[in-house]
Amino acid sequence: MENELTRSTVDPKYTWDVTRIYESDEAWEAAFAKLKELGDAIAAKAGTLASGKEAVLSCLRMEDEMGCVLSCIYTYAMMKQNEDTTAGKYQAMLGRAGTLYSEVMAKAAFITPELLSLADGVLEGYIADPDFADFDAALAKTLRMKPHTLSAREEQLLAMAGDVCGASENAYDMLTDADMDLGTTRGEDGKKTKLTDVRLNSFLVSPDRAVRKAAYTNVMKGYGKLGNAIAAMYAGQVKGDIFNAKARGFKNCRESYLYRDDVSEDVYDSLIDAIHGGLDTLAEYLRIKKEQVGLANMHMYDMYLGVDTGFDIKMDIDEAFETFLEAVKPLGEDYVADASRALPDRWIDVYETKNKRGGAYSTSVHSAPPYVLLNHKKTYDGLSTLCHEMGHAMHSFYSNKTQPSAKADYTIFVAEVASTCNEILLSEYLMKKYEGNRAARIMLIGHLLEHFRTTVFRQTMFAEFEHKAHAMAEAGESLTKDNLCAMYYDLNKLYYGRAVKVDKEVQYEWMRIPHFYSSFYVYKYATGFCAAVALARGILSGDEEKLAAYRRFLTLGGSMTPIEELKVAGVDMSTPQPVCEALDYFAELVMLYRELLSQEENA
Ligand SMILES: [Zn+2]
Known part of the structure; x- marks a missing residue:
């Protein structure tokens, strides 16, 4: 790269000022030493929490202070390390911060079980007590876990089993980060290039279809070859989820994960239902895109193809x-x-x-x-x-x-x-600014439509996949390469089959998704996006109350459960309405896109 900037040549006014956290590395070291002491002081509080309000308050304040210092120590080291990822000094500081984190967390680990063992009604009393105002949300969260918390000995066993349950994810990470070899593929220049998962994305936007097809097919087949092993890893992840859900007395795995956010399973189901209702519009969009890029039929490997409208910012x-x-x-x-x-x-x-x-x-x-x-x-x-x-x-x-x-x-x-x-405010602002500029508007809307496709539709399809896989395992079916691939293929048919030729290689794609090792996580991308769309439209409507509600939401931090916070903002995620509203917006954009594309170039 020409004239590559370094930390010493970059203009400081365009760098972040880390000294707001710590003046210097020495100050960081001092905080580090102090935190160790604080950890010991907290550990000394073990066994005192039943002695009354003052003891609990003082322990919670110390834990809070510990959390603040820990976050400063960790964030400073991370930011310095991120400035130059090869700097050994900050690599070491970041490593030490990580170790310190486990150390002090272990020292404070007695707090939750001790709080939960207080007599019935005591925690409820603290939550209602204004002296505990800073801690009410955390205490409410702790209290909510009470029905799913086990005896001290059982909790210890579950903690010990944690490493075992994480083995699948570790194996998967090792396989995909280190051991996996996806071979080579031919680039646009005709030369063979080493294929990696990350590089696939740049091949998929190539205007040369042969390049897209070869890279895509090679990656999918590369995963497919390891399919039995990867299916066994994923089955291990799901079994770990089942073990934990059963041990804690949850109805099923999904409930056990959603419960942490106080989200009911209806939210998940109604997301999927609502998205199914939007699949015709998705197909419509993909058909428009197919025409726009001049393809007679669109394959899975064509979907990421970018369109050069001749306009960029x-x-x-x-x-x-x-x-x-x-x-x-x-x-x-x-x-x-x-x-x-x-x-x-x-x-x-x-x-x-x-x-x-x-x-x-x-x-x-x-x-x-x-x-x-x-x-x-x-x-x-x-x-x-x-x-x-x-x-x-x-x-x-x-x-x-x-x-x-x-x-x-x-x-x-x-x-x-x-x-x-x-992002939506930006896009709407620019759409107005470039009112008469057809190329600009096509670029902006195209961008937003792709965002919809990959965040709302694709992530919901993933959410559906992991829900089905868990349900299968919970029903006693074993998860094998064949049945996972068949299920994934059918989902792709359902989501894309109306407009896209669903190549059989897509059946292996689920193996590429590392998020499946963070169970029941991806649906939050889709719900978050839909909530944002509904809120942005409310704000843009000029309704002062809607704006005030959203602004209040921005101040809430983690003081309420997420569903309650979003209700404050003005969207009720326990109903399908925000998702439907987002899909209406998607449909409007698709119509607008079609109109713009059908206009004459110089109109
Ligand atoms: Zn983000």
């Missing part, structure tokens, strides 16, 4: 940042004013530098403004990523500002709402 970071601030204007003047600090106050690490971590994310500690890591490129993707990550950052900013540290962190279930909402 090439903004450097200053311009992108200004555009972001314009796009989020509907969120209110104060939101814009707060967000406008991000670049000048160095929340953002903007540019790719040598050995910097790839991708983008947002992170925060309670005591300082949030941070955003980017690898900014002058493309629409670069701009959209900035808006997305700033959505996370502002959600953290308002939650940290409003909530005490013990309830400032929001759950994964709501995490993608603020980020997706900002």
Whole structure:
């Protein structure tokens, strides 16, 4: 790469200011040493929690302080390591932070079981007591687990079994990260290139169909060859889930996972039902895309094909940042004013530098403004990523500002709402800005439609797959390569078969999805996206009440259960309505897309 930036050549004003967490590595070391002491002090509280309110309060305050310091220690080390992933010093600090985390968590591990062993009614009393206001959400969560918590000895056995239950995931990670060889494939230049899972994505956008087809087929077949072993690994994961669900007295695996977020199984089922109702529109979109890219028939390996409309957005970071601030204007003047600090106050690490971590994310500690890591490129993707990550950052900013540290962190279930909402605001803002520009509008809508396809439809299909697999195993059926592949193939037929030729190799695709080793997780991408769409549309309608509700949601952190928080925001995920609303929006976009494409080039 020409003129590659390094940490010493990049303009500091475009780097994040880590010193807001710790002034120096020495200050980090001092905090590290202090946290060890704090861990010991907490451990000394074991056995005291039955002695009354003051003992419990003081223990919870210490645990909270421990959590804050731990998050500072970990975040600082992670950010420094991410700046230069080859820096041995920060690699070591990050490793030490990880070890310290396990150490102090082990020291505080007595708290939950001791709280749960308090006499009936005591915890309920604390939750209602204003002195416990900072801890009510955490205590309510603990109390909710009570019916599924076992005796001390049994809990110890379950903890010991944890390693065994994780063996499948470890084996899968080792296989796919280290041992797997997917061979080579021919690139656009005709030369053979080593094929990896990550590289597949770049082959799938190639305008050369032979390149797409070969790469896709080779990857799928590569997985297929290991299918019996991977099916055994996945069966192991599911068996571990069944073991834990049964041991804790849940009706089934899905209930055991959803229970943690206080989400009922109806939410999951109604998501799937609603999405099934949108499959005709998905097919319609795929047919339009097929025509747009000039294919007589569309195969699975054609779906990611990008369309060059001749329009892109090439903004450097200053311009992108200004555009972001314009796009989020509907969120209110104060939101814009707060967000406008991000670049000048160095929340953002903007540019790719040598050995910097790839991708983008947002992170925060309670005591300082949030941070955003980017690898900014002058493309629409670069701009959209900035808006997305700033959505996370502002959600953290308002939650940290409003909530005490013990309830400032929001759950994964709501995490993608603020980020997706900002992306939609951006897209709607640009659609207006480029009102008469056909190519721009086709690019913007095409982008959003693909986002819908991959986040809402694809993730729901995954959710359906893992639900079916667990249900099969719970019914006593064994999970084999053949029945998992057959089930996955049928799902693809259902989701895409109306418009796409479902090649038989797709039956192996489930083997490529690492998320299946985090059970019942992916549905949250789909629900989060749908909630965000419904909320963004409410905000854009100009309804002040809807805006105020959303703004309140941004301040809630983890102070309520996710479904309750989203109700505050204005969407009720326990009904299919938000998903249906999102699908209506999808249908509108598909219609608009068709219209734009059918217009004459120079119209
Ligand atoms: Zn995100």
